[in-house]
Amino acid sequence: MxxxxxxxxxxxxxxxxxxxxxxxxxxxxxxxxxxxxxxxxxxxxxxxxxxxxxxxxxxxxxxxxxxxxxxxxxxxxxxxxxxxxxxxxxxxxxxxxxxxxxxxxxxxxxxxxxxxxxxxxxxxxxxxxxxxxxxxxxxxxxxxxxxxxxxxxxxxxxxxxxxxxxxxxxxxAPTLPEPKNPPATREEVTGLWEHFKRVLTPTGYFRPPDMAEKMERNLLLLLSDANWDRQQVRTLRGVLGHIEKPRGEGDDGEG
Missing domain, CATH: 3.40.1280.10 (SPOUT methyltransferase, trefoil knot domain)
Known part of the structure; x- marks a missing residue:
């Protein structure tokens, strides 16, 4: 060959x-x-x-x-x-x-x-x-x-x-330019999905119970289809982490 x-x-x-x-x-x-x-x-x-x-x-x-x-x-x-x-x-x-x-x-x-x-x-x-x-x-x-x-x-x-x-x-195939930020790995995307589930589950988002598994999978479909880069995943997880904080934690005292 x-x-x-x-x-x-x-x-x-x-x-x-x-x-x-x-x-x-x-x-x-x-x-x-x-x-x-x-x-x-x-x-x-x-x-x-x-x-x-x-x-x-x-x-x-x-x-x-x-x-x-x-x-x-x-x-x-x-x-x-x-x-x-x-x-x-x-x-x-x-x-x-x-x-x-x-x-x-x-x-x-x-x-x-x-x-x-x-x-x-x-x-x-x-x-x-x-x-x-x-x-x-x-x-x-x-x-x-x-x-x-x-x-x-x-x-x-x-x-x-x-x-x-x-x-x-x-x-x-022609050589393409290197993207500005490297794409997220499947581990990082799965971690983002797990983080979303952890934040959303206590709110009752995944309901009724018999539809919860399908709704979780649909969320994974949405996240895994997107061409996330690593910085985007880190940013979204930072947002989710902020939502998870108890009210007032990290507050600078103003408000």
């Missing part, structure tokens, strides 16, 4: 497999990653544990991807250091989150990577994919333009399509 990549392309995205069930599927996904120079594999609670010999065998030589794979107990931990995350899904979710095709979504991801920030792509379980709460943590959804009469893709196929599209776009 002729290598068209260089440092200007930015780091490849992390591939995050959420609760993968079979070692063979992890191995074939690793093989697909290696085909296009993507090597950061992150596993969230693989069902059959890790390491997994079946994954090694199925990787067909992509042992470097398997050996460097990292395992996380939660999705939040797996994406904490990433500033731009794509969630892949083939099912309509009826969520207030932007949906793009692979080319458009990976063009955005590549722009963030070229600026030196971490990126990732989420893939769900073999049987039912990603759950809505997991998708809510991503910046955008990417959906494949498959034939609706036979829309099923396995994990390796999905990883292959995204890795190929990333490499194609990263090799051709």
């Amino acid at each position: 002729v290598d068209l990549m260089g440092e200007a392309a930015g780091a490849p995205p992390a591939i995050v497999l959420v609760e993968p069930q079979l070692g063979e599927n992890i191995g074939t996904a690793a093989r697909a990653m290696a085909n296009f120079g993507v090597t950061d594999l992150r596993l969230v609670t693989p069902r059959d544990g890790w390491p997994n010999e079946k994954a090694v065998y199925a990787s067909a030589g992509a042992v470097h991807v398997i050996e460097n794979a990292r395992v996380f107990d939660t999705l939040d931990a797996a994406i904490a250091d990433l500033s731009f995350v794509i969630a892949t899904t083939r099912r309509p979710r009826h969520m207030t989150k932007r949906v793009e095709g692979p080319a458009e979504g990976l063009a955005e991801l590549t722009a963030v990577a070229r600026a030196g920030h971490g990126t990732g792509i989420l893939f769900g379980r073999e049987r039912w994919g990603l759950e809505n709460d997991e998708i809510a943590r991503a910046n955008i959804i990417v959906s494949f333009p498959v034939d609706p009469t036979f829309a099923s893709l396995n994990i390796a196929q999905s990883v292959l399509l995204m890795a190929y599209e990333w490499r194609r776009i990263a090799a051709a």
